[in-house]
Amino acid sequence: MRSLxxxxxxxxxxxxxxxxxxxxxxxxxxxxxxxxxVPLGIFAxxxxxxxxxxxxxxxxxxxxxxxxxxxxLLPVPFIGGVGARAAxxxxxxxxxxxxxxxxIAGLQGIDPTLREAGVALGMxxxxxxxxxxxxxxxxxxxxxxxxxxxxxxGSATIAAAIGAGGLxxxxxxxxxxxxxxxxxxxxxxAALLALVVDALLLWMERQLSARxxxxxRRGAVTAVAVVTLLALxxxxxxxRRARGAIVVGSKNFTEQLVLGELxxxxxxxxxxxxxxxxxxxxxxICDRALLTxxxxxxxxxxxxxxxxxxxxxxxxDSGGVFNTVRDLYARTGxxxxxxLGFNNTFAILVRGSDARARGLKTIDDAARESAHWRAGxxxxxxxxxxxxxxxxxxxxxxxxxxxxxxxxxxxxxALAAGQVDMIAGDATAGLIKGLDLVQLDDNRKYFPPYxxxxxxxxxxxxxxxxxxxxxxxxxxxxxxDAMRAMNYAADVEHRDVxxxxxxxxxx
Amino acid sequence: MSDLAIEFRDVSxxxxxxxxxxxxxxxxxxxxxxLALVGRSGAGxxxxxxxxxxxxxxxAGAVLVEGRDTREWDPIALRRRVGYVLQEIxxxxxxxxxxxxxxxxxxxxxTPERTAARVRELLDLxxxxxxxxxxxxxxxxxxxxxxxxxxxxxxxxxxxxxxxDEPFGALxxxxxxxxxxxxxxxxxxxxxxxxxxxxxxxxxxxLGDRVGVIGDGxxxxxxTPAALAASPDPxxxxxxxx
Numbered sequence: 001m002r003s004l005x006x007x008x009x010x011x012x013x014x015x016x017x018x019x020x021x022x023x024x025x026x027x028x029x030x031x032x033x034x035x036x037x038v039p040l041g042i043f044a045x046x047x048x049x050x051x052x053x054x055x056x057x058x059x060x061x062x063x064x065x066x067x068x069x070x071x072x073l074l075p076v077p078f079i080g081g082v083g084a085r086a087a088x089x090x091x092x093x094x095x096x097x098x099x100x101x102x103x104i105a106g107l108q109g110i111d112p113t114l115r116e117a118g119v120a121l122g123m124x125x126x127x128x129x130x131x132x133x134x135x136x137x138x139x140x141x142x143x144x145x146x147x148x149x150x151x152x153x154g155s156a157t158i159a160a161a162i163g164a165g166g167l168x169x170x171x172x173x174x175x176x177x178x179x180x181x182x183x184x185x186x187x188x189x190a191a192l193l194a195l196v197v198d199a200l201l202l203w204m205e206r207q208l209s210a211r212x213x214x215x216x217r218r219g220a221v222t223a224v225a226v227v228t229l230l231a232l233x234x235x236x237x238x239x240r241r242a243r244g245a246i247v248v249g250s251k252n253f254t255e256q257l258v259l260g261e262l263x264x265x266x267x268x269x270x271x272x273x274x275x276x277x278x279x280x281x282x283x284x285i286c287d288r289a290l291l292t293x294x295x296x297x298x299x300x301x302x303x304x305x306x307x308x309x310x311x312x313x314x315x316x317d318s319g320g321v322f323n324t325v326r327d328l329y330a331r332t333g334x335x336x337x338x339x340l341g342f343n344n345t346f347a348i349l350v351r352g353s354d355a356r357a358r359g360l361k362t363i364d365d366a367a368r369e370s371a372h373w374r375a376g377x378x379x380x381x382x383x384x385x386x387x388x389x390x391x392x393x394x395x396x397x398x399x400x401x402x403x404x405x406x407x408x409x410x411x412x413x414a415l416a417a418g419q420v421d422m423i424a425g426d427a428t429a430g431l432i433k434g435l436d437l438v439q440l441d442d443n444r445k446y447f448p449p450y451x452x453x454x455x456x457x458x459x460x461x462x463x464x465x466x467x468x469x470x471x472x473x474x475x476x477x478x479x480x481d482a483m484r485a486m487n488y489a490a491d492v493e494h495r496d497v498x499x500x501x502x503x504x505x506x507x
Numbered sequence: 508m509s510d511l512a513i514e515f516r517d518v519s520x521x522x523x524x525x526x527x528x529x530x531x532x533x534x535x536x537x538x539x540x541x542l543a544l545v546g547r548s549g550a551g552x553x554x555x556x557x558x559x560x561x562x563x564x565x566x567a568g569a570v571l572v573e574g575r576d577t578r579e580w581d582p583i584a585l586r587r588r589v590g591y592v593l594q595e596i597x598x599x600x601x602x603x604x605x606x607x608x609x610x611x612x613x614x615x616x617x618t619p620e621r622t623a624a625r626v627r628e629l630l631d632l633x634x635x636x637x638x639x640x641x642x643x644x645x646x647x648x649x650x651x652x653x654x655x656x657x658x659x660x661x662x663x664x665x666x667x668x669x670x671x672d673e674p675f676g677a678l679x680x681x682x683x684x685x686x687x688x689x690x691x692x693x694x695x696x697x698x699x700x701x702x703x704x705x706x707x708x709x710x711x712x713x714l715g716d717r718v719g720v721i722g723d724g725x726x727x728x729x730x731t732p733a734a735l736a737a738s739p740d741p742x743x744x745x746x747x748x749x
Binding site for chain 1: 560562583584585586587591593595597598599600601610611613614660661
């Protein structure tokens with residue numbers, strides 16, 4: 001608990017900005033959803049045959065898991081992609097259903113006598129709507145808005161996956177660092193925000209369903225206006241800084257956060273304005289974002305680019321892969337910068353005690369032990385073309401039982417605890433150092449190269465020559481040991497990524 | 508003979524369910540008279556008054572208000588010249604008493620001063636002290652008070668015609684008698700053309716200058732209460748003796 005408060009205090013400016021972004025996302029999407037759903041609901045309430053299909057459609061949208069929705073929208077032009085715009089679209093779609101439904105219910109629940117009284121008094125349909133139907137349906141509509149807003153606070157945390165900011169950033173950052181404090185730093189304010197929004201709108205709903213005296217109506221409007229204004233103010237600073245800045249992206253695991261921060265700080269040291277969109281999810285999201293210009297630069301691995309981005313067959317030669325990938329990027333308006341200096345390939349890992357006792361240095365050495373060993377692998381390694389099956393064949397491994405399939409992060413701990421004797425980890429994982437594990441040499445050159453290198457939009461580098469200089473200066477600067485040490489500092493020591501990178505650059 | 512305010516000419520109307528509501532119905536209502544329409548439930552009484560303010564349209568025949576076919580009137584303009592008091596009253600629960608009475612003035616875009624003065628005048632007329640009742644909400648009133656507000660609302664823009672559909676039907680006998688007496692007093696002052704629908708023969712005789720008897724969608728008889736009481740017509744007698 002103490003560490004949570006000290007985290008908030010240390011990150012108070014960032015926290016305020018993320019909270020502001022979160023409130024803006026929810027307020028903006030909810031207001032837009034109201035603007036669309038209320039007219040739709042009015043329209044549908046008058047045509048009962050339309051009400052059912054419209055509600056069904058909105059229902060279907062609601063059942064799509066939000067992460068999947070972000071995935072669907074990713075490749076859609078104009079509304080898709082990454083960033084706040086795509087997040088707003090998704091949140092609006094989610095907000096529509098409850099508001100449409102309660103608008104229809106509110107209008108259909110009006111006593112027909114009141115409608116007849118209005119008509120008989122000489123109201124036009126429009127006057128009837130404004131003076132009678134909407135005021136009477138308002139409490140019901142506000143109840144729908146309340147549901148939409150509270151659900152929106154939750155869904156907005158997932159928006160961080162596509163770089164829309166908000167409190168979800170802490171949650172994702174914490175998940176990838178396996179750091180509960182950081183997860184809570186985002187989750188607790190998000191939960192509090194949901195409670196506050198719920199209470200505020202419940203209060204509004206009560207004000208509206210009780211007899212409306214003008215003063216309280218004004219109070220409700222004022223409350224909404226104040227909240228929106230506060231959100232605008234808190235996020236205004238961040239927004240102003242973002243305009244015209246170089247947008248740095250990263251994928252959603254610790255090393256990528258460190259590398260994103262490394263790129264960002266290197267650019268800042270050249271006096272360039274930087275907007276961080278770290279933690280963007282997987283390879284495809286980052287690639288898509290770079291292509292559309294939502295981000296300007298991120299760090300990719302050559303082997304990943306070759307297979308996952310460009311769908312080319314695996315190749316083993318490090319220099320050849322780099323050249324192929326560089327040419328493929330160049331054809332799509334992107335520039336691959338020189339490698340940073342480390343290869344994040346798969347690492348076959350054993351316990352340090354075993355390695356020293358039996359003199360294990362290469363994977364060949366391990367293959368000889370495999371007859372009485374148990375192996376544990378992550379899901380991905382079991383599936384990949386360059387994964388377990390090929391490895392066993394290349395080295396003639398023969399385990400007495402099938403490898404245990406487990407979560408990658410857990411497999412390091414399982415190895416250290418002696419539950420398995422060999423795993424396939426990341427070569428740069430900080431846990432290798434933290435848990436006294438030893439990486440065996442790939443003496444038969446089985447694993448393809450995964451050299452880390454920044455990839456940037458060519459037009460950004462043309463516009464900012466200083467950015468190209470800063471990125472080229474990183475060439476060869478990050479040794480495998482340095483990367484491992486930084487990952488260790490972040491993953492095991494839970495140190496602030498910004499500070500880790502600052503120390504590294506100062507060295 | 509005074510002016511004809513409302514005229515039904517051979518009007519027929521079939522309900523959506525196929526039942527015949529009115530069958531060659533004809534009736535003249537003089538300006539300034541109170542015509543009480545009486546008949547069993549389902550006889551077509553309510554249909555008759557909804558034809559006047561065009562909540563319903565006739566299938567055949569014509570309804571004339573102030574000498575003009577209702578289908579030639581702009582329905583909005585027509586409804587603002589015809590006050591309507593519903594049995595269920597239909598006060599808007601989200602408006603105060605004053606707000607309800609001021610609905611038509613608001614639609615007619617009166618100035619706030621004129622509206623406020625008219626609301627006070629009408630509440631006085633229907634026996635509700637304005638300073639005590641203007642700011643109340645409909646659910647803070649008794650049934651009789653609510654119906655007074657309903658009448659005040661219908662009279663707000665001083666329409667020459669007033670339609671009343673079982674206005675006192677949902678009230679207890681004491682209140683009903685009280686409101687009938689007050690209605691007569693108000694009508695002495697205002698001299699509106701009134702059609703009042705009721706299933707209660709005693710009420711029709713107490714309120715109507717003339718009483719029309721409806722049976723099976725037709726006008727069976729229409730005369731002064733005294734003449735009707737002496738009528739030998741069996742269809743009138745069954746209602747009278749009921």
